[in-house]
Amino acid sequence: MTTKLQSPQNLSAIKVSRFQNLGKWVAGISKYTILIVLAISFVIPFIWMFTSALKDDPQVFVRPPVLIPSPAFWNNFGDAWVLKDFNQYMFNTIFKYCIPVTFGTVFSSAIVAYGFSRIQWRGREVLFFLCVATMMIPDQVVMVPLFLIFQRLGWVNTYLPLIVPAFFGSPYFIFLLRQFFRGIPSELSDAAYIDGASEFDILFKIMFPLAKPALAVVGLFTFMGAWNDYLWPKIYLYKETQFTLALGLEALQGTLTETGLHPNAYPYLMAVSTVITVPILILFFFTQRTFIEGITFTGMKG
Amino acid sequence: MQIRKSSKSLSSKERRNLFLGLLFISPWLIGFLVFSLFPIGSSLYYSFFRYDLIREPVFIGLKHYIEIFYHDPRFKKVMANTIYYVFLGVPLQLVTAYLMSVLLNSKIVGRSFFRAIFFFPSIIPAVVTAMVWQYLLNIQYGLVNSFIQSWGFPVIPFLTSTALSKPTLILVNMWAQGATIVIFLAALQDVPRALYDAATVDGANSLQKFRHVTIPMTTPVIMFNLVMGLVWSFQDFTMPWLLTGGGPAQSSELFAMLLYRHAFEFLHMGKASALAWIMLVFIVAFTLILFKTSKSWVFYGGDEN
Numbered sequence: 001m002t003t004k005l006q007s008p009q010n011l012s013a014i015k016v017s018r019f020q021n022l023g024k025w026v027a028g029i030s031k032y033t034i035l036i037v038l039a040i041s042f043v044i045p046f047i048w049m050f051t052s053a054l055k056d057d058p059q060v061f062v063r064p065p066v067l068i069p070s071p072a073f074w075n076n077f078g079d080a081w082v083l084k085d086f087n088q089y090m091f092n093t094i095f096k097y098c099i100p101v102t103f104g105t106v107f108s109s110a111i112v113a114y115g116f117s118r119i120q121w122r123g124r125e126v127l128f129f130l131c132v133a134t135m136m137i138p139d140q141v142v143m144v145p146l147f148l149i150f151q152r153l154g155w156v157n158t159y160l161p162l163i164v165p166a167f168f169g170s171p172y173f174i175f176l177l178r179q180f181f182r183g184i185p186s187e188l189s190d191a192a193y194i195d196g197a198s199e200f201d202i203l204f205k206i207m208f209p210l211a212k213p214a215l216a217v218v219g220l221f222t223f224m225g226a227w228n229d230y231l232w233p234k235i236y237l238y239k240e241t242q243f244t245l246a247l248g249l250e251a252l253q254g255t256l257t258e259t260g261l262h263p264n265a266y267p268y269l270m271a272v273s274t275v276i277t278v279p280i281l282i283l284f285f286f287t288q289r290t291f292i293e294g295i296t297f298t299g300m301k302g
Numbered sequence: 303m304q305i306r307k308s309s310k311s312l313s314s315k316e317r318r319n320l321f322l323g324l325l326f327i328s329p330w331l332i333g334f335l336v337f338s339l340f341p342i343g344s345s346l347y348y349s350f351f352r353y354d355l356i357r358e359p360v361f362i363g364l365k366h367y368i369e370i371f372y373h374d375p376r377f378k379k380v381m382a383n384t385i386y387y388v389f390l391g392v393p394l395q396l397v398t399a400y401l402m403s404v405l406l407n408s409k410i411v412g413r414s415f416f417r418a419i420f421f422f423p424s425i426i427p428a429v430v431t432a433m434v435w436q437y438l439l440n441i442q443y444g445l446v447n448s449f450i451q452s453w454g455f456p457v458i459p460f461l462t463s464t465a466l467s468k469p470t471l472i473l474v475n476m477w478a479q480g481a482t483i484v485i486f487l488a489a490l491q492d493v494p495r496a497l498y499d500a501a502t503v504d505g506a507n508s509l510q511k512f513r514h515v516t517i518p519m520t521t522p523v524i525m526f527n528l529v530m531g532l533v534w535s536f537q538d539f540t541m542p543w544l545l546t547g548g549g550p551a552q553s554s555e556l557f558a559m560l561l562y563r564h565a566f567e568f569l570h571m572g573k574a575s576a577l578a579w580i581m582l583v584f585i586v587a588f589t590l591i592l593f594k595t596s597k598s599w600v601f602y603g604g605d606e607n
Contacts, residue, residue: 031405031408031410032410034405035405035410035416038402038405039416039419039420042419042420042422042423042477043419043422044445045434045435045477046422046434047422048434048437048445049430049434053436060443061443063448063503064448064451065443065444065445067445067446095543108329108330111326111329111395112326112327112329112330114326115323115325115326115327116326116327119319119322119323119326120319120323121316121319121320121322121323121324122316122320123320124323127331128328130334131327131330131334134334134338136533136585136586136589137338137342137538137582138533138536138537138558138578138582138585140537140539140558140561140562140577140578140580140581141342141345141566141578141579141581142337142338142341142342142343142345142578143562143581144341144348144565144571144575144578145340145341145342145344145345145348145560145575145577146341146573147565147566148344148348148455148571149341151355165333167329167333168329168330168332168333168334168336168337169330171328171330171335174330181375184366188464199322199326201389204487224425227427228425228426228427230427230428230429230544231539231540232538235566245427246428246429247429249427249429249430249433250429250544253433266437266443269433269437270433270434270437273429273430273433273434273526274414276427276430277426277427277430278431279426280425280426281422281425281426284418284421284422284425288414288418292417292421292484295481295484295485296484296485296488
């Protein structure tokens with residue numbers, strides 16, 4: 001509306017009949033109606049998850065279902081949390097999985113990306129192409145042999161099979177960081193060379209500070225990937241003391257349904273689901289721009 | 303990149319750079335050899351053996367492959383399910399994501415608010431997605447069915463009918479495809495305004511602009527999302543596994559689930575490896591075909607390199 005008189009359609013817009021104006025109104029209203037209906041249907045599962053966590057047995061089984069329970073049973077959160085050792089699972093997820101994997105991925109991917117972008121050497125493009133091509137290899141193809149290797153090493157029921165590969169770079173993030181490093185002007189590193197800086201100095205003292213936004217994207221995606229991960233922990237972790245939150249939630253479902261449906265099964269499952277989801281939503285809320293830029297970057301430059 | 307004919311004429315600086323370059327990429331190179339190339343090779347090796355982790359592997363030649371292709375009704379069923387899931391699901395998901403991003407790209411108040419709402423479902427743990435939807439779609443206590451009933455319709459057995467299990471998976475995927483919407487939205491915002499203005503001068507209506515400006519200008523991103531979507535969905539595991547577990551009666555069992563079951567439930571490491579190789583060949587062939595044919599339908603602007 002602010003570009004009035006600037007584009008030709010607005011010149012003719014002055015002459016639009018009342019009928020066309022009405023058409024615009026109808027279009028506008030239907031647009032917002034569709035958007036709001038869509039938004040509600042996207043949000044309802046979250047609301048249902050949260051409010052169901054506050055229900056007790058009769059409130060779960062009442063027909064038609066109530067969306068907002070009264071009274072609300074806030075103690076479901078605490079009760080569900082201690083039904084399995086979720087404190088331990090939380091500790092495992094953050095300190096044994098998310099943090100090591102994030103550190104390893106960011107660090108190794110940045111080093112590799114530097115080698116693929118800031119140093120001129122023969123065969124670089126060929127190897128980079130190979131690196132990008134490995135993104136197409138399905139996890140399932142390497143799953144069985146990797147399991148056999150790690151099993152022989154005695155690493156089953158430890159976090160090593162999940163952490164160690166992260167220290168060898170992730171092709172997806174190598175690609176992302178390489179694109180970013182390439183955009184940094186060469187004058188900066190040339191000046192540092194003249195001052196006698198080594199490639200490592202340049203990487204750590206010039207590239208890392210400049211690449212903070214890109215490194216943040218890599219860190220954020222890796223952290224959330226590990227937090228949400230199910231398949232790899234499922235393959236390697238069988239001892240309950242070693243479970244992640246995702247495995248813990250699945251195990252809780254098993255416990256609550258193994259001898260018929262536990263009366264509080266749904267509220268408890270929704271309570272733990274809420275506790276696992278909320279940190280992710282908060283993290284997204286505070287890093288929204290980084291997030292959207294990261295997604296857009298990988299999707300558009302791909 | 304420069305290509306020299308003689309390999310012996312490396313100057314000392316070139317040799318130094320080659321060393322440094324390889325040093326810097328060595329983490330990936332070692333990782334590639336140990337965690338990708340070697341496993342792919344040993345996967346092929348194990349696919350010729352019968353191996354259950356307990357007894358020694360027994361060489362059986364091509365028996366697993368013959369069995370899979372000729373004598374395995376479950377594989378046939380799983381393959382049909384996967385084709386349904388991939389070739390019906392991905393295009394449907396792309397079309398809805400595209401339409402939603404077009405809606406977001408039009409002049410609306412609160413665009414980033416709506417974008418965040420559509421994005422949320424794609425970042426939460428798959429275990430949670432599965433848990434919440436199992437409850438929502440439950441025949442007796444679920445919110446969705448009680449809503450349907452309140453309008454006077456009969457209940458829909460989303461997760462318990464063999465006919466509906468696959469469509470239900472696709473429906474939940476549509477809910478959780480925020481990343482695709484965000485990518486499409488960015489692509490739509492990149493379409494130069496001047497093109498729309500020019501089309502307006504030529505007397506094009508909104509639909510014609512959409513058909514002749516918006517769609518052609520975004521085909522590279524559509525192509526990217528299509529390829530990634532097809533490849534990913536072919537190997538999809540977590541959400542379907544947790545939501546339906548492949549049931550009822552294997553009606554929603556996908557390729558990756560069958561592979562997982564053979565490997566970690568039945569301990570058929572050899573047969574799982576054969577399945578893994580079949581999957582690899584399918585995906586590689588499939589990607590190559592898509593890229594080969596893409597030239598005929600993807601429009602690349604003049605500034606593409």
